Amino acid sequence: MSDAINKYRFGIRLIPMLCILLLSLSATPAMADAHGDKAADDAPIVLITGANRGLGLEFARQYAEAGWTVIGTARRPAQADDLNALDIETLALDVTDRDSIAALAAALEGRAIDMLINNAGIFPRVNEIEQVDADDYAQTLMVNTLGPVLVTQALLPNLRKGELKRIVNITSQLGSIEKNSGGFYGYRESKSALNMFTKTLAAELGPEGFICLAIHPGWVRTDMGGANANLSPEESVSAMRAVIGKVTSDDNGAYRAYNGDAVAW
Ligand SMILES: NC(=O)c1ccc[n+]([C@@H]2O[C@H](COP(=O)([O-])OP(=O)(O)OC[C@H]3O[C@@H](n4cnc5c(N)ncnc54)[C@H](OP(=O)(O)O)[C@@H]3O)[C@@H](O)[C@H]2O)c1
Numbered sequence: 241m242s243d244a245i246n247k248y249r250f251g252i253r254l255i256p257m258l259c260i261l262l263l264s265l266s267a268t269p270a271m272a273d274a275h276g277d278k279a280a281d282d283a284p285i286v287l288i289t290g291a292n293r294g295l296g297l298e299f300a301r302q303y304a305e306a307g308w309t310v311i312g313t314a315r316r317p318a319q320a321d322d323l324n325a326l327d328i329e330t331l332a333l334d335v336t337d338r339d340s341i342a343a344l345a346a347a348l349e350g351r352a353i354d355m356l357i358n359n360a361g362i363f364p365r366v367n368e369i370e371q372v373d374a375d376d377y378a379q380t381l382m383v384n385t386l387g388p389v390l391v392t393q394a395l396l397p398n399l400r401k402g403e404l405k406r407i408v409n410i411t412s413q414l415g416s417i418e419k420n421s422g423g424f425y426g427y428r429e430s431k432s433a434l435n436m437f438t439k440t441l442a443a444e445l446g447p448e449g450f451i452c453l454a455i456h457p458g459w460v461r462t463d464m465g466g467a468n469a470n471l472s473p474e475e476s477v478s479a480m481r482a483v484i485g486k487v488t489s490d491d492n493g494a495y496r497a498y499n500g501d502a503v504a505w
Pocket residue numbers: 289290291292293294295296314315316333334335336358359360361362363383410411412413456457458459460461462463464465466469
């Protein structure tokens with residue numbers, strides 16, 4: 241009989257010990273993997289511009305699959321079927337429209353964002369100086385350069401609240417002055433200026449713990465890259481996520497390719 245009582249008392253004492261063990265396990269911070277992914281209870285938040293197709297859509301798909309909280313923006317969210325199919329948060333954003341940027345910032349007011357990916361872009365093929373059209377040229381700079389500048393400015397309060405403090409600008413190696421062999425008026429300039437913005441921003445925000453990165457996705461089979469490109473969106477984005485996931489403060493202001501190699505400025 242006393243044996244049974246002892247066993248009962250032992251069992252009763254075991255319950256709080258088990259509870260403490262379970263609580264301490266659940267409070268253990270989740271480990272980030274090489275992509276910077278974490279367990280769902282500690283999910284980082286990423287906002288991706290131009291997420292309805294191409295590389296932006298693939299970023300949204302892969303980060304969502306990795307357990308991140310994803311906010312994907314599109315010019316026309318109601319028509320962004322592939323993005324909506326991911327079951328993530330979708331918000332409207334035209335990066336050339338200041339009211340649209342202000343509305344996005346208002347919708348996100350007070351919320352932390354860990355990482356901004358300035359991905360939206362356009363690529364007009366203008367290879368001769370005689371073909372340069374002032375309005376088209378200005379539009380390229382508006383989408384590829386001023387857009388990322390204004391979106392970053394508008395979301396800075398959110399990024400300051402975030403833990404990771406990462407700003408990733410999707411650039412191109414066509415923005416490299418050193419590697420320039422001609423062609424692509426407007427686009428090259430827009431990405432060189434984006435690179436310069438990345439470096440200037442890195443210098444200002446680095447002391448706050450930000451890591452700002454300009455990354456070239458490679459030549460990728462999207463509407464922009466065309467069918468002959470050598471990389472699939474899956475390959476490009478997976479490689480870029482690995483690079484982004486491993487950055488340290490030493491990489492702040494870097495200009496990298498999708499495989500992590502430095503690109504000549
Ligand atoms: N693919 C490549 O080989 C390659 C190479 C180097 C660099 N990149 C860069 O990678 C990024 C993504 O390119 P991608 O290949 O995925 O191009 P994509 O398939 O043509 O997609 C471009 C995305 O940008 C969005 N966008 C265009 N203008 C916009 C605006 N004013 N406001 C908001 N969003 C806008 C598009 O939205 P809509 O559907 O509404 O037009 C679309 O979601 C770009 O910055 C590009 O310069 C691509």
